[in-house]
Amino acid sequence: MEEIRVLAPTAILGYGFPLESFNRGLKYKPDIIAVDAGSTDPGPYYLGSGNSFTDREAVKRDLRIMIKAAKELNIPVLVGTAGGSGGRPHLEWCKDIVVEIAQKEGLNLTVALINAEFDKDYIVDQYNRGNIEPLYPVAPLDLNEIISSTRIVGQMGIEPIIKALDREVDVILAGRAYDPTVFAAPAVKAGFPEGLSLHMGKILECASIAADPGSGSDCMLGILSKDSFILEPLNKKRKCTETSVAAHTLYEKSNPYELLGPGGIIDLRETKFKQIDNRRVEVKGSRFVKNEKYTIKLEGAKMIGYRTISIAGTRDPIMIEQIDSIIADVKEMAKENFANIKAEDYQLFFRVYGKNGVMGDLEPKSKLLSHELGIIIEAIALTQELANTICSFTRSAMLHYGYDGRIATAGNLAFPYSPSDIKTGEVYQFNINHLLEIDNPVEAFPLEIIKVGGENDG
């Protein structure tokens, strides 16, 4: 095999892509179609709750197009971090979508499911053996954090995916996977260098974001040979430039020269980006350096309570001038009113948009210039009822609070909604971001092969 062609339709499964770009990609006769489906960026709720942050219909639309095309070309579709966070419920959710597509389209599919969620007792055992280390800047793991976590996943490397490819499947749904792996695994299996395969995967996992103009909802093609790879955006309106590709390489990472992943790092010190025509860039020199120990990243989230919020605005200049002291007084009123409730059972926050709503303590501007302020009152408590109660009390206390010099005595807040208080449900927090040393990068991620669709199925 001289080269391997990888079609990356979209930055996140469910973000969509134009059919014209996708069909242009198919003309290149790709060897695989791969897509990353997840991220920790939308926050801890999705990992903790088991829900996807992408929409089911949107995911189904993207997958249907990809699977039908791949079946015609007799190539595999690979999905990394299925369901957004890659835990068991996320994988199951994505599997159900594939089953529906197979039945609707009359396709017989062999599907590989790779689990990336760990049982807590396994993690406790690994902790007791001293196999878990913190990943900067988090503190060493505490046994209580493992026990209180709702869900823990590990980022798989290319090895479990290569094992699934050995089984000649049509679709691979991987649980939590290091983003570049679904693009790189088929290439490494075919004998291409790991460093280039993973670096190409690192760029393709965001599809056309690395092009100019960038888009997360458009297709990119990667062509990998033994000593370089070429990137080509599949929408004629976009082009790859040395700058757009190099700039993307540093996106979302703390150190662009050393990208840490399962089992080692992608070393970009010798990487060269070269414009080969006005739309394509060639990349050379990226290397993979194996670590002595094979480690994978663990991600965990725990449930910490329930949230109720109230959104309001104020336009009164006399109130705006004193906003900090008003908030402090209202907080004190809530504290006194709920003196019977343990302080650790609830938290109360005010977010003041127009002052420091976006940056909080990092906000360098101290002088208030806004003629109006947006205020979110937020209560997090052990039960939804308690969150409702705290939010409700605080909202009414602020609405009628008699601040110094008040002349607008009918009410201090403008509410855009009725009901004014919005229950947002369970609240999660990330609590594990650590490295686990494993002996066998394949066995840690169990593989299941299922057959779906066909006339006699479902």
Added chain:
Amino acid sequence: MGKPIIEYAEVIRSKNAGPYELTFDIIFKDRKIYERVKENKLINKNLISRLYGIEKDQISSIIFFEPARAVKITIVRPLSAGAPGERDVYGAQQHVPLLSIEI
């Protein structure tokens, strides 16, 4: 010296680097400016510490990335993404103090 950085930079952005760190990218339009900023250490821990009102030990790294004419600044997030009291889950709106840099 003394011109606003936005005259020299084509990208100034912030983003999560995982849930526990924020990373800032400044990509310069011109390699000469990039070299000047790099050689003269115009972007350094003292400056970032002052702009964001954070201790220097909260700055993970400042790395110049040759191929993209870029400097990357990474700091420890005051709160992990989505934690109670946190304000910017994606970390995408924390770049603004960098716009006041003059070079």
